[in-house]
Amino acid sequence: MRIAIDMDEVLADPIHKFIQLFNRDYNVPSDLFQEPGKEFFHHIPEEINSKWFEYINQKGFFRDLPLIEGAVEAVKKLQENNEVYIVSAAMEFRNSLEDKLDWLGEHFPFIGWRNIIFCGDKIVNVDVMIDDRAKNFVDFSGRKLLFTSPHNLLLNDYERVNNWEEVLAKLL
Template sequence: MKKKSIAIDMDGVLADVEAHLITYFERDFGITILREDIQGLTEEEAFHGREKVMSVLNSKDFFRTLPVIEDAVESLKLLQENFEVYIVSAATEFPLSLNEKIEWLAEHFPFINWQNIVLCGSKSIINTDYLIDDHPKNLDFCMGKPIMFTAFHNAKKENYLRVNNWKEAVAVLKEAV
């Protein structure tokens, strides 16, 4: 029997971009940002404008040094038992990130085969049974079942099945087997 497939976003789902942005903003701009103060805001609203956000996201090593979201590694190992797991990242918007993301995945998720890593521009080309992502703009094009991973910028969105962490994601997907 063929396994069902899952596409999993990297930034904000496997990698804690929110925590990293907060650290960078304190270090680079002297601006202290608290997680609870940015719930429901866009990246630009939370992080003082598009220009500042883009300067941080285009910094060398930003994507290479992202912290891993709690339970992500163990959860993907569990999911691989019953699903074909793909990591999908809209990485081409940040050209410096391409190599950094591959190195990051190799370090933290060495059990994910290189053939199951998709770095793209638009996720509208992805055709898997499930897509776990933190951005509604990516879930809008999901050809399978969309699952929204909670992040500060989607806190007010209610269009999709929501999971708040990896334990919840695994529970939802175990029911699908």
């Protein structure tokens, strides 16, 4: 199979970093509860909740994101008998390109540059797409695996995976 895997909120955890930055700069609680179906910034005080856009556009934001638990091991297993591609809509945030490439090189050195796709819309010809954003499934005809994140908890139209263990159970 040809498998496309999203980066943010699937391999890497930008929410954790956003919460750290808001805590550092504005004393927002580091144990911020995210209501199902809402983005994290909906839980930040209104007068500062647009600050996330400044953070995400800073050089280095994407370079040190924490890994989603089990991601490295699972991607290695998937790659044993499948073509695995990392597909990220990185073009939206210009400074993310180098950061994301370096992050992948550090955490997923077994994924070659030919299998990394930075794009705008995720128009890819693969059999399976693993993503946390349902908008990326529009016009995609393959198997759609929605990787659980607080913002998508109310969606029921897609085959859901809550962690990398469940991804492996469905695809291996």
